[in-house]
Amino acid sequence: MKQQVRIQDEFWNDYAELVRQTVIPYQWEALNDRIEGAAPSFAIRNFRIAAGLEEGEFGGLVFQDSDLAKWLEAVGHSLRRHPDPELERIADGAIDLIGQAQFEDGYLNTYFTIKEPGKQWTNLHDAHELYCAGHFIEAAVAYAEATGKRKLLEIVCRFVDLIDRRFGTEPGQIRGYCGHQEIELALVKLFALTGEERYLNLSRYFIDERGSKPNYFVDEWERRGRTSHWVQGIASAPNLEYNQSHLPVREQSVAAGHSVRAVYMYAAMADLARLTGDAGLREACERLWANATGKQMYITGGIGSTHLGEAFSFDYDLPNDTVYAETCASIGLIFWARRMLRLEAKSDYADVMERALYNNVLGSMSKDGKHFFYVNPLEVWPEASAKNPDRHHVKPARQKWFGCSCCPPNVARLLSSLSDYIYDVSEDGRTLYTHLFIGSEASFELDGRRVNLRQRSGLPWDGRVAFEVSLPEGGESAAFELALRVPGWFQSAAPAMHVNGQPQTFRMDNGYAKVERNWAEGDKLEWLLPLETKLVAAHPLIRADAGKAAIQRGPLVYCLEEADNAAPLSSLSLAVDPKLSERLGDGLLDGCIVVEGEGLAADETAWPEEGLPYRPLRKLDKPVRFKAIPYFLWGNREPGEMSVWLRV
Amino acid sequence: MKQQVRIQDEFWNDYAELVRQTVIPYQWEALNDRIEGAAPSFAIRNFRIAAGLEEGEFGGLVFQDSDLAKWLEAVGHSLRRHPDPELERIADGAIDLIGQAQFEDGYLNTYFTIKEPGKQWTNLHDAHELYCAGHFIEAAVAYAEATGKRKLLEIVCRFVDLIDRRFGTEPGQIRGYCGHQEIELALVKLFALTGEERYLNLSRYFIDERGSKPNYFVDEWERRGRTSHWVQGIASAPNLEYNQSHLPVREQSVAAGHSVRAVYMYAAMADLARLTGDAGLREACERLWANATGKQMYITGGIGSTHLGEAFSFDYDLPNDTVYAETCASIGLIFWARRMLRLEAKSDYADVMERALYNNVLGSMSKDGKHFFYVNPLEVWPEASAKNPDRHHVKPARQKWFGCSCCPPNVARLLSSLSDYIYDVSEDGRTLYTHLFIGSEASFELDGRRVNLRQRSGLPWDGRVAFEVSLPEGGESAAFELALRVPGWFQSAAPAMHVNGQPQTFRMDNGYAKVERNWAEGDKLEWLLPLETKLVAAHPLIRADAGKAAIQRGPLVYCLEEADNAAPLSSLSLAVDPKLSERLGDGLLDGCIVVEGEGLAADETAWPEEGLPYRPLRKLDKPVRFKAIPYFLWGNREPGEMSVWLRV
Structure with a gap:
């Protein structure tokens, strides 16, 4: 074993323990549909039905299996840090169940077992089979590394061997790849653990084949009679940019499409560039990194500026209020950054990794470990989230569990494997x-x-x-x-x-x-390390942040909340010299440093009740003190307005 | 004839002539599907098919007939101002065609004649039959007033008499009302022309019945087997707020739902309040006016802040970039304001009428009269309109004709009847x-x-x-x-x-x-009248305009365009004393007053090419001159950024 790391840290121990004692048990309850008031997961139930232990219909989304896989991976990481026989017993039971749901030939996917038997591999674009396989691979590797137990690994290898036989460029093989990248990076992990070159080669095949002409997804869509898993009737042709199959990966220069798919793929590309010395892949990684982090990343390390397609939009388009910045996308960005660091030790990569970790990702989970943001906005107006449909996706409070609950188990597996990132x-x-x-x-x-x-x-x-x-x-x-x-x-x-x-x-x-x-x-x-509280400006081409500044102290981005400051927060501007000061917080903020300063607030009371909401510009600002808290702690009090960017 | 007004005005004559010489002939070509590169209208073709003169399928939207009606109304208004035998001959031909498409019993609607015969009046929620009838009424009144010819009026009265027999509270009558208000205000016009009380009573019935319990649209949706004209399969229950049937109209206090539907209804309510002395209706009008114009109106007189449902969202939610501000909604606001003025001569109503007219409405049409905005944004970033799906509805350039081309003929009928508003x-x-x-x-x-x-x-x-x-x-x-x-x-x-x-x-x-x-x-x-160029601020609760000012001179709101100022426009802020000055424009702006001033621009060149788009706040602003043009003239040059609100 080349390196062995165990976190012992005042700040992070709390998170590791929260994941171990709360998030993992809570998510197990969720996977078993036992959380009151939360959308059911169906994940375990699907496996029980697929294993023949229960009667019923498939429940949840087509990729529901991956939630169990991500949970098992988190358990693996957690057991590595903190042995826990009871948790291991539960996990072993889940692994037995997975084994019972596996086909003779190695195939493993409850959706196609229960709902569309015989339709395996006919809709790579929508059906996430290889994606779920990837998550099971990651789970098996983590679980084997933590416990030495190989049962899940054997299940998974049988499945991967099947995939290896079915996919490739040889006659009779499916010359396709997954609509949601994930298996590519997972196969590299499996290679690293087992030393089996064919797993590396399979990963390389998926990466190399992607975006080649004629496009697999277009052909597949034609073969299916132009249908889609997601729409009734005839579906329009697949949007190839959405899953980064619009171009061969080596020709891509701009981060585009669904942001989670993108960064999972870039992570695998970085792995392969390192392991194979492929200069073209490396250059593509470097170009994509410069674009994604230099032109399409929020100050919180969030990526993806539109909820339509959960996607990157374009350079410098980073709206704070209609933002997406999905938790999983920032986690994928961390995966990618980690692999870029292995490719070349350059602090820029670690800076982004740290930024995404301490802000977007940590902020996605509540202090109690039971509530999660999927979308991580930089500006929230709760009434707009409720009443303007353009902002319905931006929630002012974390939710218990999601119908598509990709994010919570992703947070758990990242935080429980954080020792690998140091x-x-x-x-x-x-x-x-x-x-x-x-x-x-x-x-x-x-x-x-x-x-x-x-x-x-x-x-x-x-x-x-x-x-x-x-x-x-x-x-x-x-x-x-x-x-x-x-x-x-x-x-x-x-x-x-x-x-x-x-x-x-x-x-x-x-x-x-x-x-x-x-x-x-x-x-x-x-x-x-000097830790000064700084006012940070955004590039002038980021129109959403023009004339504004954010507060950053060390790795932490700060924000203002209505709980500490008068609404509307937009009325506040920084004084010419805002005299920022730091002090220890209390209550929720116990042990945390809050930042205070001097600002000016528009004098709202001077406006009449009636009449037009416009009048000649007057300067009626009054001095106010403001208080900023670390972004990762927002939304733990009464729902209210929140803003990262303040007017200068 | 109580009043007779003929506009003779340097500014407005141009518009009247543009409508007469260009817009009306151009739209006639459009109605006949003869505009190259524009979406076909199908309107005339539908009538020819319904009249048995041509074979074919119904084309366009279910309310396509209304485009012909609005065109005929515009022709009526234009003939009143400027007799034109050739135009009158064309219009008479169209009226003959309409007559040929009418049923024996008076029924008139090409959609139900061609596509769903026998389904008349079964889907008032979606099918716009009464809405189209309303537009034919308005056309008939305008045409009769202008030409003295009563053929269209007779056609329409036969239809209205049928409607009057079919709808009402008597046994055997349909106790419903239209999913898109319009006939209510049209019937008041028909009453004014004919003196027939039953037309006024029918209008009052539609207004009184709306929003009563049990809700007609919910019952109708159940009777249709929970289907909708707009979706395949089972549709969700109707959103009653969308068409203002969520409450009896007298209980409504907040402008809500589809904004065109709302203001058309409020206009009819104001008419009825005046003609019947109904205090409850009058108070509802006044409450709704205070809300719509005091809390939900853009400085340009635009209303409707979200494209989802083309709707009002809520108080003070007036985003400039994801805005809707549909042309038809501002026209409807002008209709309403006109009727509020008749209810009570109060300059507030005329102020809003003038604001909407000179800014949102005039700005919707290109200088050449052949291109139109449907959405009238206050901030445009063309790349975002193209690449961020949240802004696809915001177009940076006017379009030739719309699939749903409600706006262009609405502009034509308003501008050609402007003499009625003075x-x-x-x-x-x-x-x-x-x-x-x-x-x-x-x-x-x-x-x-x-x-x-x-x-x-x-x-x-x-x-x-x-x-x-x-x-x-x-x-x-x-x-x-x-x-x-x-x-x-x-x-x-x-x-x-x-x-x-x-x-x-x-x-x-x-x-x-x-x-x-x-x-x-x-x-x-x-x-x-003093005409000073003023900087205008928005109410502090309008978060989108916080820290910003707009330029207004007399009735005109100004804006900055990329054609005159460096992009990104967001980099510009007003100098502490911007020294606004006025001068005569040239080129496109010949005869117009442009406003110039002093500003500061962020120094974009000081940013490195590579790396994070964030860094410590520095003041590197450089002084620049800026140039603002009247908002109604924006978008007549190369597409580029545009902004009404400037940072202070």
Whole structure:
């Protein structure tokens, strides 16, 4: 095992425990349709019906199986961190059930078992069979790694072997690929665990084939008689951009279409570029990254600016109020960033990963771990969400569970596997990269020997980070390079480094501060990150943010809520010198830093009750104090207005 | 004939001539499917098929007949102003065709004649039969008034008599009303022309019955087997708010639902309140007016803030970019305002009428009279209209003709009947109100005798208005009161009045400047309206306009276009003192006043090509000059960005 990391961190331990003690059990109840007032999942019931244990109709969406898979993956990650025999027993039971629902030939999908038997692989565009397979692969890998149990892995490998026989360019094979990318990145994980090259090759086949001419999805749609799973009667031709099959992947330069599909695919492309040395794939990844994060990403790390197609729209189109910024899309962006970091250790990738994690993703879950946002807006006016149909998708309060509940189990599996996102050891085994500053106990092979590293971090509230080296196998010292990310938080001052209490110089490389030395047992490195509260502006081409600023402190984006500030929030503007100050919050915000400042508010009371809502411009602003809280905590009080961007 | 008005006005003559020489002939071509590159109308063809002159299927929407009716109404108004034997010959031919398509019993509707014979009156909710009847009534009244020819009137009266027999509260009658209000206001016109009380009573029946319990549309939907004209299979229950049948009309206080339906209904309610003295109806009109114009109207006089349902959303929700502000809705608002003025001469009503006319409605038509906006946005980013599906309905350029082409013929009938919107004589025949300042030759019965009034007006560019009285029947003088509207244009100074060159005092009453005297032949009154360019702010609860100002000069709202200013327009803000100046435009803007001023623009070039589109806030604004043009002229050059509201 090359690296072993266990998070021990004041901030993140709470989340890991929340996932373990609340989210995972709660979602198990949800998968079993036992949450009162929440839309039923049907996921377990579908498996019971498919396994012949129960009578009934298929329930939920065509890709409902994936919710169980994502839950199992989260369980796997959680067991790795925190063994839990009862949870493992439940998971083993679920795995047995999955095995019972599998066909002799390895096929596994409850929708086609129950509802459309015989129609397997006839609608790759809509039916998510390979997508669900991908999630089962990820679950099997995580579960095997955590528990050593191989039953789910064997189930999955039988299924993948079937897929490998059925798909490809040989005569008699289906020359297609999935309408929702996911299996591509999952197969890379399966390859990494098993070392079986054919899994890597199958992933490469799916990526290489995508977008080739003639287009598989158009042909398939014709073969089906121009029907769709989603509409009655004759359906229009598939929108190829929606699932990124409009062009061969190597020719894509602009992030387009359904954003979750896009970033899942880009993640697999980055994996394959690394593992195969494919320069064309790598360049496509780099182009797509520059576009997606440089021109189509919200300051919160959200992506996807329209709910119609849950999609990217176009460069600099980032409306805050009709936004989509789906939780799953930001999670996929984190997957992609993680893989870009493995392709090249460059702090830009880690910066985006951290931004999406601390803001869009953390903000999607309530403090109690039981309520989730699917859409993560940067501006909320609850009455508009209720009464203007253009904003119905933007909810002012988190919901219990979704009919399409892709997001909650995705949050669970990300947060429970967060230890995989902190460190990398370079290919040559000589450099240890720290991408995220999260307290942890870790163990690596460096300089040919085992090196333990303990990290402590005050983030996101305090910028003091400390590392301590130990050499469990003994010996004088280990010669390796520590590479610490210099975060792109817009700070005026550079971080300072001390080793064993003495100032330490470092060289900068691709956004990492590097220091090479013979590290001895007990060596201590302090990494002092300035944490100033900054006002941040958006690129002038982002019309939605023109004349506005956001507040950011370290990795955290802040927002204003009606609970702390007078509505309408739009009436507030920042004073010329807003004198931003930080203080510790209380109540919900206990232990958190809130930001206060000086602003001006339009004097609403001066308007008459009657008559036109327009009149000559007057300056009647009155000074007010405002209070901003971390974005990830919004929506945990009474529903009200929220805004990230404030008028300057 | 109580009043006779003929417009003679430098500004409006152009529009009247454009309608007569271009719009009406162009629309006749469109109705005959002879416009290349435009969606076919099918309107005439449907009548030829219904009349048995041609074989074929019904084409276009279920309410396609109304386009021909609206065209005929426009022709009627135009012939009143400007006799045109060739146009009259064409119209007479169309009327003959309509007569041939009418059933023996009076029924007239090509959809139910061709496509669903036997299904008449079974789907009042969707099928627009009474709506189309209403437009034929309006056409017949206008055509009879202009030409004295009664053929269309007879056709229509036969149809209305059938409707009157079929609908009502008696046993055997259909106790329903139309899914799209229109016939209610049309029947009042028919009553006014014919003096037949039953037409007034039928209108009152439709208004009184609307929204009563049990709801007719719900029952009808059940009777139809829960189907809808618009969806395949089972349809959900009708949204009663959409067509204002959610409550009895007298209980309605908030403008809600489809905005055209709403204002057509409110117009009929105002008519009925005046003609029947119904206090409950009058109060409902006043409440609805206060809500619609005080809380749900754009500064351009546009109404309807969402394209989903083409509807009002809720108080102060007036997004500029996802706006609807349909042309027909503003025209309906003008109809309503006109009738509120007859109910009570109050300048607020005329102010809104003028605002909608000079901005939203005039702006809907291109300078050439051949291209039209359906949606009239206050902010346009052409790339977003093309690439963000949330904004597909917002077009950056006017279109030739619409599949649902309700708006172009509505513009034509309004502009060709504008002479009806200028004056009113009070019930007692002693006060002559001038609501709009439009050059005209008019004749009234005042003080028991005929009084001619000539108005000259420099509007919208110059505020000097002059009136000259003449007494064609001779006599010393006529004793009456002139009441001139004091426009609510946010001017700092009050208008000045001179009579025969001498300053004249006046008393203010409900926003009108009143002067009573014995008017002698040749008496001249000057009415000097200050015309300053003003910066206008929106009510702070209109979140979309927070921190912004619009430019208004007299009745005209101004906007910035990319043709005159650098994109993105959002980068521009007004200087603290923007030093607004006026000058005569050239080219497209020949004869128009453009407004220039000083602003600040974000320095876009200072941003690097690569990397995040966020960075610490810096002030890098550079001074720029900006140029604003009248909103009604936007979109007549290269498509580009447009914005009414500017950051302060």
